[in-house]
Amino acid sequence: MWDYTEQVMDHFRNPRNVGKIEDADGVGQVGSLACGDALKLMFNVDEDDRISEVKFQTFGCASAIASSSALTEMIVGLTIEEALKVTNKDIADYLGGLPDEKMHCSVMGREALEAAVYNYRTGTSGDKILAGTIICHCFGVTEEEIERVTRENNLKTVEDVTHFCKAGGACGICKDDIQGVIDRVMAEVKVEESPEYEKPAKKMTIVEKIRLIEKTIDEEIRPILAKDNGGIDLIDVDGNKVVISFTGMCSGCNVAHFTMEGVVQAKLRKFVQEDLVVVEEKK
Amino acid sequence: MKNYYFDNNATSAVAPEVTEVMLPFFTKYWGNPSSIHEFGGQVGKYVRNARAQVADLINADPSEIVFTSCGTESDNAAIRGAVEAANCNVNLITSCVEHLAVLSLCRYLSAKEKISLAEIAVDGKGNLNLDEFKRELAKGPAVVSLMWANNETGVFFPIQKIAEMVKEAGSIMHTDAVQAIGKIEVDVQKTPVDLLALSGHKLHAPKGIGAMYVRKGTKLNSLLIGGHQEKNRRGGTENVPYIVGLGKACELAKAGIEDERTRVAALRDRLEAGILASCPDTTVNGDVNNRLPNTTNISFKYIEGESILYNLSDLGIAASSGSACTSGSLETSHVIRAMGIPFTSAHGSIRFSLSRYNESEDVEHVIANMPAIVERLREMSPFVD
Numbered sequence: 193m194w195d196y197t198e199q200v201m202d203h204f205r206n207p208r209n210v211g212k213i214e215d216a217d218g219v220g221q222v223g224s225l226a227c228g229d230a231l232k233l234m235f236n237v238d239e240d241d242r243i244s245e246v247k248f249q250t251f252g253c254a255s256a257i258a259s260s261s262a263l264t265e266m267i268v269g270l271t272i273e274e275a276l277k278v279t280n281k282d283i284a285d286y287l288g289g290l291p292d293e294k295m296h297c298s299v300m301g302r303e304a305l306e307a308a309v310y311n312y313r314t315g316t317s318g319d320k321i322l323a324g325t326i327i328c329h330c331f332g333v334t335e336e337e338i339e340r341v342t343r344e345n346n347l348k349t350v351e352d353v354t355h356f357c358k359a360g361g362a363c364g365i366c367k368d369d370i371q372g373v374i375d376r377v378m379a380e381v382k383v384e385e386s387p388e389y390e391k392p393a394k395k396m397t398i399v400e401k402i403r404l405i406e407k408t409i410d411e412e413i414r415p416i417l418a419k420d421n422g423g424i425d426l427i428d429v430d431g432n433k434v435v436i437s438f439t440g441m442c443s444g445c446n447v448a449h450f451t452m453e454g455v456v457q458a459k460l461r462k463f464v465q466e467d468l469v470v471v472e473e474k475k
Numbered sequence: 476m477k478n479y480y481f482d483n484n485a486t487s488a489v490a491p492e493v494t495e496v497m498l499p500f501f502t503k504y505w506g507n508p509s510s511i512h513e514f515g516g517q518v519g520k521y522v523r524n525a526r527a528q529v530a531d532l533i534n535a536d537p538s539e540i541v542f543t544s545c546g547t548e549s550d551n552a553a554i555r556g557a558v559e560a561a562n563c564n565v566n567l568i569t570s571c572v573e574h575l576a577v578l579s580l581c582r583y584l585s586a587k588e589k590i591s592l593a594e595i596a597v598d599g600k601g602n603l604n605l606d607e608f609k610r611e612l613a614k615g616p617a618v619v620s621l622m623w624a625n626n627e628t629g630v631f632f633p634i635q636k637i638a639e640m641v642k643e644a645g646s647i648m649h650t651d652a653v654q655a656i657g658k659i660e661v662d663v664q665k666t667p668v669d670l671l672a673l674s675g676h677k678l679h680a681p682k683g684i685g686a687m688y689v690r691k692g693t694k695l696n697s698l699l700i701g702g703h704q705e706k707n708r709r710g711g712t713e714n715v716p717y718i719v720g721l722g723k724a725c726e727l728a729k730a731g732i733e734d735e736r737t738r739v740a741a742l743r744d745r746l747e748a749g750i751l752a753s754c755p756d757t758t759v760n761g762d763v764n765n766r767l768p769n770t771t772n773i774s775f776k777y778i779e780g781e782s783i784l785y786n787l788s789d790l791g792i793a794a795s796s797g798s799a800c801t802s803g804s805l806e807t808s809h810v811i812r813a814m815g816i817p818f819t820s821a822h823g824s825i826r827f828s829l830s831r832y833n834e835s836e837d838v839e840h841v842i843a844n845m846p847a848i849v850e851r852l853r854e855m856s857p858f859v860d
Contacts, residue, residue: 204785210855225818225858228779228799228807232857249857251822253781253798257855331805354805361805 196254197288203258208265211247220307222300227331227358229256229297233263233304237312241271248304255287255294262286263301272309278302279344280356295356299341327369330362338370342377350374379454401464402429408463409436409456416455424456427473434460437473476791479837483677484626484654484770484828485795489720490679496723497681500716508713509704518715525722529686532725533671534662541687541708542718546653546674547576549687550620552698552709553649553670554580557618560694563588565647566617570595570603570632571813576672577620577651578809595621600762601630601814609640617646623655627797627810627826628761629770631655638667647693653677657728658735658767669693675717679830680724684717731831739829740768742838746827747771749842754849760816760824769829772797774820777859778852783825786848792841797824819858 196204216234223230229252238244246268250260263283267275280298284290290298311317325335341347341356350370354361360370396404409426417424423439436456457470480488506515508522523537530537543549554577558565569581571594578594585592593611596604603621612619619641621632634650641648649670655661657678663671671688675681689695689708701710751757756776775783780798787794797808799822806812807821816824827841853859 201785204782205789207855221857225777225822228805228822230857249855251777251856251858252779254785256779257782358805 194255194291194294196258196291199262199286199288200255200258200290203261203287204254207248207250207257207261209247209261209268210249212249213245213247216247218308218312220304220309220311222303222307223252225251229253229300231256231260231300231304233260233301233308235267235308235312237272241273243267243270243272243275252297252300253294255290256297256300258287259283259290259297259301260304263305267305272312275305276309278305280341281345292352292355295345296358299357303337327373328359328362328366331358333357333359335369335373338373339377342374343381347374348378396465398429402426404464405429405434405460408460412459412463413456417451422451432465432467432469434468434470435473436470479790479792479840480832481827481829481837481841482793482795483830484629484826486676486682487679487830488832489676489681490724490727492727493680493720493723497716497720500719504715508715509702521719522713522715525718528722528726529673532656532661532729533673533688534664535688536691538706539663539689539691541689541705542713542721543685543687543709544683544714545685546574546651546672546677547685548698549653549672549674549685550574550576550649550651551580552687553672553689553695554618554620555584555698556695557647557649557670557693558584558588558590559696561616561618561647563590564616566590566611566615567592568595568608568611568617568619568621569593570597570621572597572601572625572627572810573620573622574626574651574653576653577622581620597630597813599815600765601625601628601760601810602762602765603632603637605633605636608637612640612644612646617641617644618649619646620649620651623650623652623661624658624767624770625761625810626654627808628772628814629654629767629828630761631765631767634668635666642667654767654770657725657731658769660732663688663690670695675721675724678724678728680721681717684714684721686721734831735768739831739833742833742835743769743771743827743829745835746829746838746841747773749838750845753842753846757849758820760811760814760820770826771828772824772826774816775823775825775849775852776819777856778823778849780823780825782852783823783848786852787825787841787844790840790844792844795826795828797826798822 213234217236219234221232232249235243235246246264248260248264250257266278266286280302283298283301326332327335327338337357338353338359345356347353350360350367353359353370360367413424421441425437425439427437428435452472460468504518506518508519510516526537526540529540567581567585567590569577581592584590595608621637623634624631638648648668650668651672652661653672653674656673669690673686675684697708699710704710704713750773758774760772760774780796784796797811799805799807811821811824
């Protein structure tokens with residue numbers, strides 16, 4: 193027995209706007225019989241680009257039906273632009289919350305809405321478009337979708353991602369890839385959150401530039417490498433080329449090129465100069 | 476609202492007779508049966524009596540019964556105990572539709588001890604692939620664990636034939652008989668299993684008590700290592716009230732087997748026929764000629780199990796589903812998948828499991844309400860035009 197809110201049970205027992213609109217202005221369908229839930233959303237718009245009528249059909253569990261019903265109530269009367277601002281979290285909040293394992297039902301609602309708007313605007317199929325790299329083959333979830341639910345809902349674990357978009361919920365082979373997406377999003381968030389340093393506005397002398405590079409290596413890069421018992425030495429600066437060498441555990445590490453681009457070059461570009469190229473001197 | 480209970484393969488009502496015999500062991504006879512003093516020691520004879528009652532249900536010797544805390548513990552103790560007693564120099568053979576108490580454990584042991592594990596497939600009706608089983612059995616000494624009856628579909632594996640083959644091959648035979656015990660006759664004198672697991676709460680005893688049958692001479696390491704209880708086979712002070720309750724439940728079960736075979740089976744058949752006749756696009760999962768008398772597993776095409784269950788629940792009807800949404804696992808049950816049930820039907824599978832407490836009125840209540848539920852959900856489904 194799920195811990196569904198009264199609102200969820202109300203929308204499940206008395207779903208609003210169930211049915212079909214013949215020749216609807218916008219139609220979007222997501223999910224499939226194979227996935228275990230599916231939602232078809234249909235709407236008409238008036239001359240002011242407002243959603244004047246909306247209907248849905250859902251195959252799925254109580255929370256899938258409730259999420260669909262809630263979505264229709266939320267968007268009727270909104271302009272297309274306003275409706276597109278509805279997030280999966282808004283749908284869940286409207287229902288007083290959903291169990292973690294059921295958050296994907298709210299995501300399905302948001303996806304169906306986007307698909308229907310796509311159909312309305314382009315006249316082409318609004319069924320879920322699998323653009324990009326598929327990460328979870330069991331449920332057909334792309335890297336972009338995983339990245340989006342991770343970012344929008346501030347997800348931290350693979351389990352969270354599974355709850356929100358099902359990815360990783362069947363065979364589980366893609367769990368490492370999902371973790372990769374989470375790591376990337378979290379890293380970006382951290383960079384965005386870190387205080388902005390003023391990049392030197394005026395052209396630096398070569399000495400100023402070398403000093404700033406050394407300072408950045410000292411304060412920004414060495415602490416990161418030290419966590420893996422690694423180190424770094426500055427060998428040379430030639431124009432926009434920075435030559436370094438890794439020491440400790442980083443030297444000979446088979447993923448050092450990731451550290452090179454993801455940490456060393458990224459930090460130096462951020463704090464010193466955007467066109468810097470970092471190369472490693474092999475001993 | 477009246478409770479129309481059709482989920483007896485999940486858990487069953489505690490029989491009033493069982494509760495009654497248990498109560499004095501909370502209030503009056505709460506001593507430790509291992510004690511020397513009369514106050515504790517007098518309890519021992521009730522434990523002995525219960526052991527005899529359990530043994531009698533499966534035609535075993537009382538010394539071959541070990542009390543445990545549940546079916547899962549019995550399965551763990553049997554399989555792990557047999558594998559460890561063989562110093563892990565065995566193959567593991569099980570099926571892909573076992574209860575997770577067996578399947579997860581076998582996968583764990585296989586990974587941990589580097590033991591070869593074969594999960595034998597089933598066909599579309601849930602029947603075991605015996606050819607594949609024979610091939611695996613021929614590969615060398617094995618601990619075999621196959622269920623007597625499947626919890627989701629009720630389908631029997633041919634345990635008589637399988638146990639004979641396993642003994643012929645000189646291997647160890649365990650059967651998870653949790654769903655079979657109390658519903659059909661099980662006789663360990665006739666069927667040469669070495670180990671067998673049973674659970675109290677599936678046969679009208681409370682949760683928290685189970686038993687394991689260990690044939691005399693079977694080499695078995697203990698799972699719970701501790702005191703000398705259960706002849707060193709299971710440490711831990713005896714759970715006397717529950718043991719007494721399980722004994723009574725087994726006595727009642729033995730007396731009720733005929734009722735299961737005739738009356739309960741007829742109710743199940745009426746329920747199944749009634750639903751199939753009144754709801755279009757419904758199919759029965761599992762071999763209808765080879766299953767428990769109390770179980771039916773019906774798929775309602777194009778609709779989803781959890782929605783059906785909540786609708787039933789609103790009418791006081793308790794059943795269960797193999798749909799993905801009911802478990803939170805996102806996948807339909809491994810049993811339904813192993814049988815290759817198509818997606819159109821898999822998500823809408825509902826299991827009704829009856830017991831001696833069901834009556835004709837319960838069945839008619841379901842039959843009367845099912846069509847409206849199915850129709851309402853299908854009207855909502857994008858897959859039905």
